[in-house]
Amino acid sequence: MQTTNQGSHSFEAPKQTSLVGKQMFPFILITFLFFLWGMAHNLDSILIPHLKKACELNNRQSTLIDTAVFFAYFIMAIPAGMIIKRFGYKNSIITGLLVFAIGAFLFVPAANTRMYELFLFALFVIGCGLTILETSANPYAAILGPPESSSKRLNLAASFNGLAAMVAPVVGSLFILSGTNHTPDEMAAMSEATKAAYLLGEAASVKMPYIVLGSVLILVAAVVYFMKLPKLKIEATDSEVKPGFFSVLKFSHLSWAVVAQFFYVGAQVCVTSFFIRAAQQGAGLDEKTAAYYLGVYGFLFMAGRFVGTFLLKFIKDYVLLSMYCVLSVLLSLVAIYGEGIHVIYALGGLGFFMSIMFPTIFSLGLVGLKSNTETGSSWLVMSIVGGAILPYAMGTLIDVKHDDIQSGYIIPLVCFLVILYFGVFGRKVKKEKIQ
Template structure:
């Protein structure tokens, strides 16, 4: 009887939420202004993934060293998320957006001297500043979207907004393919080691010029969005709250759904960034392709991610989001195992399918963790954005597994390089298992 009652309750919640507009009419203009920011950081996130193989080739460094790109990028999220929460708390969501876009523009300008000086370290600093802006944007925009309507549709609304994020990601991949990766000199490491310093500097100059083009070009778009927000009269809810910081954190960390959500988001973002970072290398090794050819498979993975994101937004009208996420997490584990063990093209299909499995996870974890937090939602949002640090930690660990071949003994019948990249996908299996556990623990609508 209790199970039947729970089932009826879940059906009633689903039916009621399906009749409520995801975005009320009075908020739609503000919603689509925020969606433009979702698309922008999606574009930048995925261009950043392609910088890992690009810088490995340009600066002739190991996989684990090139993954410092992700450490700088996602490490900024951990550093700036909490200051962003204070900005929103003291001022407003609108000010948070303006600050975030400002940091992005400063960081993107830093690519110019980094390219002129051919300095990998200066690129890392510029990436950190750029990503600091994105951290402020994500800390601001995600809870703002949640607030633009009824609580019953908050998770669907965030999934809807996040659905524009991979559209930007797709645009970023095309920019990376045709502007960055296509302009890499075909000379490999051995050939570059035989070049004179003058020849190598000339090649790097050209390659780094094309690295700068899309990032500096996007400054214009960011500036237009900045001006629109600056001139707008958003009728947003006041960002300030009476609750003290200590009170807010006490309440947050007494809520298992919240603090477990932060932990889960750490592992989810880690698996997303790690899988996408090493997808191109996996394709290059298993298919024998070069960078700008291998990125085509990455693009297919992103298309699948987008398609499943939209499908999931629709299905959430009828199914409990946490239960859907549990199914997708289990599918992600199976796809990772296929990527490790299956030979031939089918392993590539499994790798691409991982992106489909990840499609609903970030906004769903985010929405579940923040549900019902009330006044402390801004600090709660900051904690979830800080969890993006997972991308800065798990990605280089996976890079170390690729370099060291530490788990290669667990498979047979492959070359050393292929065994290393395949067995590195045991790490995503662990991450998906954490997401599965969270989904099952908080699968009931009212938990």
């Protein structure tokens, strides 16, 4: 997921009129950061069914993986801004990478002990690193080139989140998922030694991918340390006095955007977190084939961003958002009540139509805020906590429904109805409040 820092900052734009020379390699490196945090988020969709098996969890407990990561965003949103203000963007990027790497390396002791609480702590640390990294790296995607093309650079960099959504399930399928699943009766028939060896082997498969990930992060941090990056100059964009952190919510369209973003992030995480198990249960696929289809979902999510960006040239953003919400509601109904391969088609379609929702809600929420934009952005970033809460609600519902995975997609359906309300009514700006 992409979060764009849209405060009242002006950048020292490079003198070049295009990305050439000294600006090209830094931009490639910063874009690679988008891919790295996309990998972290999309590997969570592999970890949920995998650790459910390896640590013998119920559905509700397995969703604490999402809770650990996204609660870190809520906790670290304000501290991340303080770190940037105190140490600068370059040092904050390095800090985010190193904290991210520490979390990745913590997967080794977590796997060795098969201690779920340690896995959750590692994921929380990763989430803290991601918050610092995302808040720091986004402005650099804007600064590395002419100001008039900054939005194009941000969209180009963000597309690598979609690439990660396609690559991560493939990596997870090859190196994490074993493809071996035993029924409760088969598990009960195992001797204690055989069962312990099987579960420890399942847990151990996460070590190598996360050791490699952590090592790459350390290497990238070293490259950033020795690289000269353009500096950021802070200036006020107008003389307007900013309201307090809570009083900015007097802008009703921003308040509704925060609500919509909370439900969007929750919906996206719900869809991907239970994708593999829904594909197994609804379409009868094995674990590795289901992971392959999750990669197809990632491709459709990436394609949806390109198609959506094209359509926005001809269709108003709130109209396209509302249309996509209606289609997402219909696809959620297919995911709940459908059978066979139609369940997979519905989930893949959700990936396509969800692709534009985060940036569209974000931009609609900031319309007309002027010098209040930075505070409004903070609220929209903090609303990412929906990814920590709603998947837990979905897992609880699935457990109540006796492991009926498809019934859990009622939660995303409700989320899309809330976003639809925002697109039709909530996004309207009350002019008297911004004058």
